[in-house]
Amino acid sequence: MNLHWSVVWDNAGALARGTELTVLLTVLTMAFAVPGGILLALMRLSRSRLLSGASASFTELFRNLPLLLVIYAAYYVLPLALGVAFSPFATALIALGCNVSAYNGETFRAGIASIRKGQSEAALALGMSPWQAMRVVVLPQAARRVLPVLASTWVSLFKDTSLVSVISVGELAYTAMLIRSRTFRVLEMLTAMAVIYWSLGYPQAKLVDWLNRRFGVSE
Amino acid sequence: MTRQNDEPDAHVVLAYRDVHKQFGDFVALAGVSMEVRKTEVVCLIGPSGSGKSTLLRCTNGLESIDGGEITLDGQVLPRHGRGMRAVRQRMGMVFQNFELFPHMTALANVASGPLTVLRLPRGEAEARASALLAKVGLADKAASYPSNLSGGQQQRVAIARALAMQPEVMLFDEPTSALDPETIGEVLNVMKALAEEGMTMLVVTHEMSFARRVADHVVVFERGTIIEQGPPAQIFDAPLVPRTRDFLSHLGWEG
Ligand SMILES: Nc1ncnc2c1ncn2[C@@H]1O[C@H](COP(=O)(O)OP(=O)(O)O)[C@@H](O)[C@H]1O
Ligand SMILES: [Mg+2]
Numbered sequence: 001m002n003l004h005w006s007v008v009w010d011n012a013g014a015l016a017r018g019t020e021l022t023v024l025l026t027v028l029t030m031a032f033a034v035p036g037g038i039l040l041a042l043m044r045l046s047r048s049r050l051l052s053g054a055s056a057s058f059t060e061l062f063r064n065l066p067l068l069l070v071i072y073a074a075y076y077v078l079p080l081a082l083g084v085a086f087s088p089f090a091t092a093l094i095a096l097g098c099n100v101s102a103y104n105g106e107t108f109r110a111g112i113a114s115i116r117k118g119q120s121e122a123a124l125a126l127g128m129s130p131w132q133a134m135r136v137v138v139l140p141q142a143a144r145r146v147l148p149v150l151a152s153t154w155v156s157l158f159k160d161t162s163l164v165s166v167i168s169v170g171e172l173a174y175t176a177m178l179i180r181s182r183t184f185r186v187l188e189m190l191t192a193m194a195v196i197y198w199s200l201g202y203p204q205a206k207l208v209d210w211l212n213r214r215f216g217v218s219e
Numbered sequence: 220m221t222r223q224n225d226e227p228d229a230h231v232v233l234a235y236r237d238v239h240k241q242f243g244d245f246v247a248l249a250g251v252s253m254e255v256r257k258t259e260v261v262c263l264i265g266p267s268g269s270g271k272s273t274l275l276r277c278t279n280g281l282e283s284i285d286g287g288e289i290t291l292d293g294q295v296l297p298r299h300g301r302g303m304r305a306v307r308q309r310m311g312m313v314f315q316n317f318e319l320f321p322h323m324t325a326l327a328n329v330a331s332g333p334l335t336v337l338r339l340p341r342g343e344a345e346a347r348a349s350a351l352l353a354k355v356g357l358a359d360k361a362a363s364y365p366s367n368l369s370g371g372q373q374q375r376v377a378i379a380r381a382l383a384m385q386p387e388v389m390l391f392d393e394p395t396s397a398l399d400p401e402t403i404g405e406v407l408n409v410m411k412a413l414a415e416e417g418m419t420m421l422v423v424t425h426e427m428s429f430a431r432r433v434a435d436h437v438v439v440f441e442r443g444t445i446i447e448q449g450p451p452a453q454i455f456d457a458p459l460v461p462r463t464r465d466f467l468s469h470l471g472w473e474g
Contacts, residue, residue: 121281122318126332126384127308136335140322 018175037104311381371402
């Protein structure tokens with residue numbers, strides 16, 4: 001079998017731009033899904049049946065549908081439903097954001113529930129409002145506690161962004177597959193993709209391990 | 220003991236009239252009536268499960284009451300909601316498990332009320348916090364996190380945190396029960412100094428020698444009711460009710 005690695009070097013620029021977009025998608029999705037997750041958790045824990053029901057429905061919907069289906073659905077259904085055409089990148093962001101928000105919501109809910117009641121009572125006893133107790137006392141502790149889980153969600157997300165290649169977002173997977181179909185260099189492009197994903201993902205996974213050791217079981 | 224009725228009402232800080240509290244079918248407080256007067260130290264004693272913590276928690280609205288009323292400076296406390304928040308600022312609470320905020324330094328813990336609730340400028344809140352840490356003997360621990368402090372030190376920070384709101388009355392719920400024996404004394408000394416300064420204090424405690432020496436008035440709880448109350452000399456040396464004597468001898472108190 002003849003391997004022509006030059007195809008990788010010849011397309012290094014395109015691969016670099018694809019990698020950039022993969023990182024950008026990951027960062028933007030998280031930037032959206034962390035506040036989204038906190039909001040879902042607070043809604044879920046609120047006394048309002050309506051808010052908590054809405055949050056539960058959203059969460060159960062997006063946690064239990066395959067991400068690939070959500071991405072396709074966002075691509076075909078959103079423009080019809082809203083009458084607005086989103087770019088593939090924006091569509092990808094919405095689909096990934098909804099999916100990861102649903103996971104983060106559950107993560108934050110567990111994190112908030114793990115802070116013992118005495119902490120918010122101590123805050124209330126000082127005269128804080130329930131929201132101040134949440135913001136000043138409970139959330140900062142919950143955030144620390146869920147940091148390792150958020151980090152591993154991040155690592156999964158980094159890899160799962162490859163799924164949005166199905167709606168032609170030019171991230172790393174799409175770019176590599178595009179080069180493959182132009183040059184028919186399947187093994188070379190798959191290898192290049194694997195090396196890039198792995199060499200970016202591995203340090204992240206190590207960082208997660210470190211966060212787990214550092215914050216995992218602290219009180 | 221009619222001492223409770225022969226002084227003018229203006230001196231009454233907290234008054235409980237026939238307070239009832241239930242958890243489901245379980246009656247935790249079955250008609251409690253008592254008073255706490257200005258500058259007085261009132262100690263609540265009694266077997267575990269008798270409703271002492273519940274009374275403190277009802278006082279600052281962490282639990283709502285089901286009957287009767289509690290007044291602060293003659294004003295009936297709201298049962299819950301926004302009004303309760305203003306009331307809580309006038310009462311300091313110290314918990315058995317300290318409940319310091321573990322993500323904040325000792326200084327930030329003490330400053331948290333003034334900063335968040337009173338919205339004082341940071342400099343002012345921290346100056347107040349430093350002064351209070353010095354007062355409880357922990358000026359050198361300002362930058363320490365709770366996990367690096369001993370139990371006794373943590374509880375002293377918690378007392379400073381409550382004092383930072385400049386409360387009219389301090390509520391203590393078994394402040395030394397979670398402490399190693401060797402650190403109990405330092406916390407009791409801080410409380411004693413506070414009492415001598417004239418702070419009004421309602422203290423749930425199993426430290427009978429503290430109650431004997433520091434309390435002006437001792438209230439004995441059993442099964443959600445007050446079985447006896449009076450000055451420490453009466454309660455500890457000549458209890459009127461046999462069950463008080465039983466409780467004290469059970470604790471090994473010899474009088
Ligand atoms: N939130 C609650 N739900 C149900 N029962 C409670 C609750 N809080 C306290 N109790 C019960 O009320 C009784 C009095 O409790 P407590 O006031 O904590 O007693 P003490 O402080 O004197 O030991 C106990 O039997 C306790 O189990
Ligand atoms: Mg108790």
